[in-house]
Amino acid sequence: GENVEQHPSTLSVQEGDSAVIKCTYSDSASNYFPWYKQELGKRPQLIIDIRSNVGEKKDQRIAVTLNKTAKHFSLHITETQPEDSAVYFCAPGYSGGGADGLTFGKGTHLIIQP
Amino acid sequence: NAGVMQNPRHLVRRRGQEARLRCSPMKGHSHVYWYRQLPEEGLKFMVYLQKENIIDESGMPKERFSAEFPKEGPSILRIQQVVRGDSAAYFCASSAQDRTYLYGYTFGSGTRLTVV
Numbered sequence: 045g046e047n048v049e050q051h052p053s054t055l056s057v058q059e060g061d062s063a064v065i066k067c068t069y070s071d072s073a074s075n076y077f078p079w080y081k082q083e084l085g086k087r088p089q090l091i092i093d094i095r096s097n098v099g100e101k102k103d104q105r106i107a108v109t110l111n112k113t114a115k116h117f118s119l120h121i122t123e124t125q126p127e128d129s130a131v132y133f134c135a136p137g138y139s140g141g142g143a144d145g146l147t148f149g150k151g152t153h154l155i156i157q158p
Numbered sequence: 159n160a161g162v163m164q165n166p167r168h169l170v171r172r173r174g175q176e177a178r179l180r181c182s183p184m185k186g187h188s189h190v191y192w193y194r195q196l197p198e199e200g201l202k203f204m205v206y207l208q209k210e211n212i213i214d215e216s217g218m219p220k221e222r223f224s225a226e227f228p229k230e231g232p233s234i235l236r237i238q239q240v241v242r243g244d245s246a247a248y249f250c251a252s253s254a255q256d257r258t259y260l261y262g263y264t265f266g267s268g269t270r271l272t273v274v
Binding site: 086088089133 | 199200201203249264265266267268
């Protein structure tokens with residue numbers, strides 16, 4: 045099965061600064077790379093995703109970059125704001141079907157310091 | 159569109175009792191996935207169902223856990239003879255296409271099960 049690791053497990057940045065969270069995975073067949081945001085006590089919500097035919101995708105202040113050769117993809121948040129404080133999960137998967145659903149990383153606690 | 163509906167939001171059970179968690183997918187969605195989230199952990203895949211079919215239950219514990227998605231009504235995750243280690247948040251997600259397309263999941267608000 046897929047082995048997924050996220051780094052760092054906790055990230056504290058000053059409001060207005062940038063944050064980068066990295067996700068490494070083991071299954072070279074993975075071709076779908078989403079990031080989910082989960083605020084305290086709430087459901088995980090998809091914030092951005094990328095497919096393996098694309099190296100980078102941007103949506104306002106958030107972006108995802110993919111390095112398929114090295115098997116990692118990263119979430120970038122620029123001009124961080126207090127409402128960005130949450131736990132972020134990566135969940136690589138593949139569109140060929142198979143035994144598992146998405147495999148989630150253990151999450152990164154992002155703390156935005158005022 | 160009410161989104162993915164899960165109930166109850168909170169469920170307290172004594173050890174040995176049964177827990178029944180319900181999930182109604184988004185309108186038009188016929189694929190349901192259940193995930194479990196232990197405190198301070200990521201989400202672990204449990205089971206993937208379509209109407210009247212269990213497609214993949216590779217993440218389900220072998221004993222005490224079962225899931226169904228009948229032709230009519232919500233999907234049900236049942237945990238028999240609950241133990242303290244079953245305390246977790248259980249999230250349901252639905253999609254309109256099967257996961258081979260992986261367009262991303264829409265999660266429900268979750269059921270937080272506490273076993274006392």
